[in-house]
Amino acid sequence: MEFYDTLLLLCSYVLGCVTTGFYLVSFVRHTDLRFIGDRSLGARNVYHVLGFWGFLVVATVDLLKGMIAVWLAGRYGTSVWIPFASIVAVTSGHVWPCQLRFRGGKGIMTATGGMLILDPLLMLSFIGLLVPVLIVLRRLDISGLIVVAFAPLIAFVLGRSEMMSIMLATVAIIVLFAHREILKQELGLGKTDLGKAWEDVGE
Template identity: 40%
Template structure:
């Protein structure tokens, strides 16, 4: 129990490291004051450029993947603890202790956890995001589409016996959480005022 608790706390602290914020800050940009004001990868892309976005996205994925893999290695077969470590990393990203609990929308970090527990879902989600984004040039549409596709694919994997129930529960939680965190984007989409990428750079 002590090891499990330590892993969960460590996962939260790892998730709290605001890599997107730090990558942008290294370029002299405070994400809180530009673009959408969100501490996330899409705002890095919009405000700093594609290269820094890739760096931030990879780091945000790693902070979800590595604590989850550590839990799998140290506590093999303890699916609930493994999932709780993943959830802690996602919550750390969304409510980071290092930025007064104001973080990003958990897309990349959730994807990192999925890489550790259900890696086949990640290329499916990335493909869904890319298609939706390239059609609309709206990042939130890509994220919402990816969440919808992943929750369907994860459910099919679970029903086929390819995914343990705790892992499937994480898929459902993370996808619905991503949708919840995009509630303001959904309102702007309905109003036709959501930010659109005018160019890719």
């Protein structure tokens, strides 16, 4: 692997570590988002703390992180697989930011931004699947996780490369792991304090 490719992947991870939610809430509320709500640093938790404007700011920046990482990888990478790896790297940085003791966000928006640059048509197919699932379940978080879980299979069925399916499977593992507490709660596999956490936010 060329030096520039290694540098690009490192930059993708560092870019992912720019946890806007943490810094925004710290600046506005002078508090640590890691100890509020579901303790995530993503847009959803920010929404419960700062409202829609905070959600919009964080979601936009998270989306842009993925887009910038993949664009840079595609523009300056010397290997065909670097843009794929950059999505994994930037998503990993968002979920496990090194400067915050590896406690970050959930990764969906950042990975979505990367996919919008890497393969916008495939991303549209994911959105196309999300809509009917959302209509049936009426739960955006769970509907999104279902699409994430099936994304590698969808890519395979639509004739995308093996590299794409492997990347999507890796991202799915990262995102589902980041949502493990929500999944445990939904599947009844263990006790979780998420319910109480949201009540505390509302107080």
